[in-house]
Amino acid sequence: MRENDNLKVLFVSVEVAPFAKTGGLADVAGSLPKSLVSMGHDVRIAMPRFQQINTDMKYITDFPVIINNRKETCIVREGEIGFKHDNEDKSVPVYFLDNYHLYDRENIYCYLDDADRFAFLCKAALEMLPKIGFQPDIIHCNDWHTGPLCMLLNEKYKEYPFYKNMKTIFTIHNLEYQGNFSKDVIGLFNVGEDVFIPEKVEFYGTFSFMKAGLVYSDIINTVSETYVKEIQTPQYGEKLEGLLKKRSKDLYGIVNGIDYDVFNPKEDPRIVKNYDVNSIELKKENKFALQKEMGLPVKDMPMIGLISRLSSQKGLNLLMDEIDEIMKNDIQFVLLGAGDEYYETGFKKFREKYPKKMGVYTGFNAPLAQRIYAASDLFLMPSRFEPCGLGQLFSLRYGTIPIVRSTGGLADTVFDVENDSKNGNGFTYTEFSSKDMLKTINRALKFYQTKPSEWKELVKRAMNIDNSWDKSAIKYLELYNKLIKKKR
Known part of the structure; x- marks a missing residue:
C-alpha cells in the first residue's frame, strides 16, 4: 500500500x-x-x-x-x-x-x-x-x-x-x-x-x-x-x-x-425557524418557541443552554453551588441531560424553585437538543475535563456563544473574545472553581447586554468558523x- x-x-x-x-x-x-x-x-x-x-x-x-x-x-x-x-x-x-x-x-x-x-x-x-x-x-x-x-x-x-x-x-x-x-x-x-x-x-x-x-x-x-x-x-x-x-x-x-449537513441551522428540520449568518435576527423565533415549550415567560432576554451527560466530569457540582447566584441575573436557563440521579433530582428541584427562569428536561431527546442550540444565546460547559466536547462545536454552528472551562478540546476550539476581539468566539476560564465559572458567566452576560453590535459580530464569527469533519x-x-x- x-x-x-x-x-x-x-x-x-x-x-x-x-x-x-x-x-x-x-x-x-x-x-x-x-x-x-x-x-x-x-x-x-x-x-x-x-x-x-x-x-x-x-x-x-x-x-x-x-x-x-x-x-x-x-x-x-x-x-x-x-x-x-x-x-x-x-x-x-x-x-x-x-x-x-x-x-x-x-x-x-x-x-x-x-x-x-x-x-x-x-x-x-x-x-x-x-x-x-x-x-x-x-x-x-x-x-x-x-x-x-x-x-x-x-x-x-x-x-x-x-x-x-x-x-x-x-x-x-x-x-x-x-x-x-x-x-x-x-x-x-x-x-x-x-x-x-x-x-x-x-x-x-x-x-x-x-x-x-x-x-x-x-x-x-x-x-x-x-x-x-x-x-x-x-x-x-x-x-x-x-x-x-x-x-x-x-x-x-x-x-x-x-457533520455540517446534519447540523445546519439553515436547513435543520428539528428547529422551529431556520436561519443563517445573514439572517441571525430569526434566531430569536427559536428562543420564543422554546420558552413556550418549557413553560417559561416569552420575552427577549438572555438564555443560557446546557446539554450534557449528567456526571461529575461535566462540572455540574460547581453549577449547583452557584445556581442561586446565577439566578440573580435577569436570565433564563435551559438544561437537557440524563445521568446521575443526584444531578437529575437536584436540577428538578431548582426548576421548582425558579419556575419562571429555569427549564429542565431529564432524558435523551435529540430534537430538543437542536432546539436548545438554536434558541440559546449562551452555552455553558464547566467541565472538569473534556477530551474534545461536541457541544461547543454545535453551539458555534448555531450562533450560540460558548462559556467553557479551558480544558481538552474546549481549550483547542474556544477562545475568549475579551482577550482577542478579532478571533475570539466565546468566553473562557482556567481554574476548575465555581467562583471563576460564575465570574465568566457574569462577564458574558454583561458583554451581551452592553455591546449589542459587538455581540452580533461575535455571533457571525462563530457561525463562520469551519468545524466540519x-x-x-x-x-x-x-x-x-x-x-x-x-x-x-
Whole structure:
C-alpha cells in the first residue's frame, strides 16, 4: 500500500449515529467515515446490532464465535449510512453484528456480562472479514470496548496470511471509561495467560480493555491536542499516564469535527425557524418557541443552554453551588441531560424553585437538543475535563456563544473574545472553581447586554468558523498514511 492510494479501513465502534447513541462517540463514528468515503476511500463500519436498531438491512452471512469455550452465533447484516456529496448519492456500508443473547436488550451498556458482549464484538469483527471478502489496510478501533481487538490481532490472527499486514489505530474518546474486569476475562479471548502481565493487559489486578488497546495498537490518537498532553499527567491520566508517556511517539491528537449537513441551522428540520449568518435576527423565533415549550415567560432576554451527560466530569457540582447566584441575573436557563440521579433530582428541584427562569428536561431527546442550540444565546460547559466536547462545536454552528472551562478540546476550539476581539468566539476560564465559572458567566452576560453590535459580530464569527469533519478527516488521512508506513 503506497501513500495516497485509496485506503481500505474498517471502523469498529459500539455507538454509531444515527443507529445507536449515548454520546459524542456515536457522532464521530457516524460522521468521520462519511468524510473519508467522500475523499475516495473504502471505509466500512462494524458495530453490534442492538435491539433499538431497526434500519433497513440485508443478511450477509453467519458463523460461530467461540467465547469462553462456548459457541455464539454471529449473524452479519448490512445496512448503510446514506449521504450526498457534490450532489452525488454516497453511502458508508455498516455491518451489524447480531447475537440475540448478547445484544437484544433495551440499553447499550451497564450489563453484568458487558465483557462477554464486547469481547464478542472484537472477535466477530475480525472473523467476519475473510467471510465478506474485505481485507482492510487499517482497523480503526474506538474506545475501550474495542481495545482487545488490537490484542487479538497481534496475539492470534496475524499468524494467518489474511491478517498479516493489517494495522490498528486506537482512538481514546474518554480515558475515564476503561472497561476493567476480573482476570477471568482472559478466557473470553482464548489467549494464553502470559498476556496478563503489567506490560500487557493487567491493570491493578484487572483485565483492562482500554489498556489492551493502548498496548497493542500501532498508533494511538485522542480527540484533541490538549487532551493528548493532559492524559500524560497524573491529574488526567487515570493511572495510565506512565504507559501513555512510554508510547508518546505513537500518540496523536485530532480535534473532532461535526457533520455540517446534519447540523445546519439553515436547513435543520428539528428547529422551529431556520436561519443563517445573514439572517441571525430569526434566531430569536427559536428562543420564543422554546420558552413556550418549557413553560417559561416569552420575552427577549438572555438564555443560557446546557446539554450534557449528567456526571461529575461535566462540572455540574460547581453549577449547583452557584445556581442561586446565577439566578440573580435577569436570565433564563435551559438544561437537557440524563445521568446521575443526584444531578437529575437536584436540577428538578431548582426548576421548582425558579419556575419562571429555569427549564429542565431529564432524558435523551435529540430534537430538543437542536432546539436548545438554536434558541440559546449562551452555552455553558464547566467541565472538569473534556477530551474534545461536541457541544461547543454545535453551539458555534448555531450562533450560540460558548462559556467553557479551558480544558481538552474546549481549550483547542474556544477562545475568549475579551482577550482577542478579532478571533475570539466565546468566553473562557482556567481554574476548575465555581467562583471563576460564575465570574465568566457574569462577564458574558454583561458583554451581551452592553455591546449589542459587538455581540452580533461575535455571533457571525462563530457561525463562520469551519468545524466540519472535512478538516479533521484530512488529518486522519495523514495519520492513516503514517500508520501504513510505520514499522512496529
